[in-house]
Amino acid sequence: MAALDPDAVAKAFVEHYYSTFDTNRAGLASLYQDASMLSFEGQKFQGTQNITAKLTSLPFQQCQHHITTVDCQPSGPAGGMLVFVSGNLQLSGEQHTLKFSQMFHLMPTPQGSFYVFNDIFRLNYA
Amino acid sequence: MDPDSVAKAFVEHYYSTFDANRAGLASLYQDGSMLTFEGQKIMGSTNIVAKLTSLPFQQCQHHISTVDCQPSGPSGGMLVFVSGNLQLSGEQHMLKFSQMFHLMPTPQGSFYVLNDIFRLNYA
Numbered sequence: 001m002a003a004l005d006p007d008a009v010a011k012a013f014v015e016h017y018y019s020t021f022d023t024n025r026a027g028l029a030s031l032y033q034d035a036s037m038l039s040f041e042g043q044k045f046q047g048t049q050n051i052t053a054k055l056t057s058l059p060f061q062q063c064q065h066h067i068t069t070v071d072c073q074p075s076g077p078a079g080g081m082l083v084f085v086s087g088n089l090q091l092s093g094e095q096h097t098l099k100f101s102q103m104f105h106l107m108p109t110p111q112g113s114f115y116v117f118n119d120i121f122r123l124n125y126a
Numbered sequence: 127m128d129p130d131s132v133a134k135a136f137v138e139h140y141y142s143t144f145d146a147n148r149a150g151l152a153s154l155y156q157d158g159s160m161l162t163f164e165g166q167k168i169m170g171s172t173n174i175v176a177k178l179t180s181l182p183f184q185q186c187q188h189h190i191s192t193v194d195c196q197p198s199g200p201s202g203g204m205l206v207f208v209s210g211n212l213q214l215s216g217e218q219h220m221l222k223f224s225q226m227f228h229l230m231p232t233p234q235g236s237f238y239v240l241n242d243i244f245r246l247n248y249a
Contacts, residue, residue: 122192
């Protein structure tokens with residue numbers, strides 16, 4: 001089995017995650033599982049349904065993420081990967097972009113893909 | 127122990143050690159530890175401490191704004207996500223930063239840093 005470059009995997013995941021977020025937030029459900037955890041601005045959610053409900057109910061119609069940095073590291077013997085992202089978030093109708101940082105802990109699936117086990121999101125206020 | 131309390135205790139210990147005695151951070155890392163500092167990848171306690179003690183300032187002070195934590199899976203690890211401000215001695219403006227730690231338990235009932243990623247948040 002060919003070994004994938006972790007940085008390439010992380011970048012591919014980040015592109016997929018944010019393009020899904022920006023065009024079809026409900027589609028994020030496939031990236032989480034029952035044990036997944038999200039901390040969104042300090043509020044904790046567990047499981048695909050609760051996480052997707054939170055993300056699809058955020059108070060804006062449209063948004064666009066612009067990614068500035070992506071860092072990744074393997075997370076230990078279980079084959080997981082940590083991905084640390086920073087960037088800007090443009091909300092439709094808003095003049096100023098919001099800065100954010102987010103970390104994902106990706107775990108491998110039997111099908112050779114990844115799902116989000118841990119997700120922590122914070123806005124970076126000026 | 128309540129995970130949020132463990133995370134807060136670790137964060138306080140980490141940054142007070144960083145601000146008072148950077149070389150003392152060596153006890154918090156092991157050979158398999160990884161640090162990514164502003165995109166630069168460093169591995170192992172010795173190399174990590176060498177990087178942190180060679181940062182170009184005499185003194186600094188971390189002011190923590192937010193701490194989030196989650197258990198990281200079956201190995202008993204804990205993810206800690208921190209944001210805050212960094213004041214460097216002699217500098218007028220503070221730097222904003224975000225940092226994540228992946229803590230793993232030690233046999234003695236403590237934690238060490240397996241993964242560490244640090245980024246400044248530029249305006």
